[in-house]
Amino acid sequence: xxxxxxxxxxxxxxxxxxxxxxxxxxxxxxxxxxxxxxxxxxxxxxxxxxxxxxxxxxxxxxxxxxxxxxxxxxxxxxxxxxxxxxxxxxxxxxxxxxxxxxxxxxxxxxxxxxxxxxxxxxxxxxxxxxxxxxxxxxxxxxxxxxxxxxxxxxxxxxxxxxxxxxxxxxxxxxxxxxxxxxxxxxxxxxxxxxxxxxxxxxxxxxxxxxxxxxxxxxxxxxxxxxxxxxxxxxxxxxxxxxxxxxxxxxxxxxxxxxxxxxxxxxxxxxxxxxxxxxxxxx
Ligand SMILES: C[S@@+](CC[C@H](N)C(=O)[O-])C[C@H]1O[C@@H](n2cnc3c(N)ncnc32)[C@H](O)[C@@H]1O
Numbered sequence: 001x002x003x004x005x006x007x008x009x010x011x012x013x014x015x016x017x018x019x020x021x022x023x024x025x026x027x028x029x030x031x032x033x034x035x036x037x038x039x040x041x042x043x044x045x046x047x048x049x050x051x052x053x054x055x056x057x058x059x060x061x062x063x064x065x066x067x068x069x070x071x072x073x074x075x076x077x078x079x080x081x082x083x084x085x086x087x088x089x090x091x092x093x094x095x096x097x098x099x100x101x102x103x104x105x106x107x108x109x110x111x112x113x114x115x116x117x118x119x120x121x122x123x124x125x126x127x128x129x130x131x132x133x134x135x136x137x138x139x140x141x142x143x144x145x146x147x148x149x150x151x152x153x154x155x156x157x158x159x160x161x162x163x164x165x166x167x168x169x170x171x172x173x174x175x176x177x178x179x180x181x182x183x184x185x186x187x188x189x190x191x192x193x194x195x196x197x198x199x200x201x202x203x204x205x206x207x208x209x210x211x212x213x214x215x216x217x218x219x220x221x222x223x224x225x226x227x228x229x230x231x232x233x234x235x236x237x238x239x240x241x242x243x244x245x246x247x248x249x250x251x252x253x254x255x256x257x258x259x260x261x262x263x264x265x266x267x268x269x270x271x272x273x274x275x276x277x278x279x280x281x282x
Contacts, residue, residue, distance in 0.1 A: 007041060025070050079128075091212040100278075101126055118130070181238075191214050223251075240280070241277075244275065260281070
C-alpha cells in the first residue's frame with residue numbers, strides 16, 4: 001500500500017472502532033512510524049513504505065482500534081509544551097492538570113526559592129512544569145509506583161530539572177519524613193475516582209494503572225490523608241492546591257475547612273468543570 005492508502009485505511013479502521021478523532025490518531029501513527037507528517041503526506045502520498053514498517057503500522061492501528069491508548073503506543077506526550085516519556089504503568093498527562101499548576105504558580109509568585117512538594121507525581125507532569133516555570137524552586141516529587149517512578153526519573157533528567165528530587169514513597173507514610181511548616185506549597189493530582197466507577201470507564205482509561213485512578217470507596221481517600229497529614233507541612237501563609245473531580249467539590253471543601261484551610265477557591269477548567277481547589281494555611 002502507498003502512504004495515502006495506509007493513512008486512509010487507518011482512519012477507516014479507527015473510525016469503525018469508535019476512536020474519538022480517527023484522523024488525528026491515524027496521522028500521529030503515520031508520523032510516529034514513518035516520520036511522515038501531514039505536509040509530507042501530500043507530497044509523498046503515492047510512495048510505498050518499507051514492508052516491515054508497514055506491517056508494524058498495521059499492528060499499531062489494530063492495537064489502537066482495540067482501545068489501547070495512542071499515547072502508550074507513541075511513548076511520549078507533551079504537557080504544557082514539556083515532552084514526557086510515558087508508557088503502560090503511568091498515567092497519561094491530561095491538559096486539565098494545567099489548572100492546578102497555573103494556580104499554584106500564581107500564588108507563589110512572590111516567594112523566593114519556594115520549597116514545594118508534589119504528591120503522587122506520576123510521570124512528573126506537575127513537578128516538571130513547576131520546575132521549569134520556577135528554576136529557583138526546590139521541588140520534591142513523591143510517587144509510589146515503581147513503574148511510574150522510572151518514568152519520573154527519566155523525565156526529570158530528560159528535561160534537565162536539577163531542582164527536583166524524586167522520592168519513591170507512599171503518601172500515607174512519607175509525611176513522617178518531613179518537618180512541619182517546611183513547604184511553601186503542597187500540590188497534588190491524586191487518584192480520585194470512586195472504586196466502583198472504575199469498571200465503568202472507557203476501555204482506554206482502563207488501560208491506565210488502577211493505582212493512578214482509584215481514590216477509594218468515596219474518592220476521598222487521598223484528600224483525607226492530605227488534610228490529615230500534609231497540610232501541617234505547609235508554612236503559615238503557604239499554598240495547598242489539588243486537582244479534583246467536580247463531584248467531590250463540596251466534600252473536599254468541607255474537609256479542608258475542618259483543617260483550617262483559608263481562602264478556599266474552586267477553579268474551573270476550560271470545559272467549565274470544577275478542576276482544582278486552592279487554599280492557604282493560616
Ligand atoms: C492521578 S495520577 C497523577 C499523576 C501525575 N501527577 C499527573 O498529573 O499526571 C496519581 C498518581 O499517584 C500515584 N500513587 C498512588 N498511590 C500513591 C501513594 N500511596 N503514594 C504516592 N503516590 C501514589 C499513582 O501511581 C499515580 O502516579
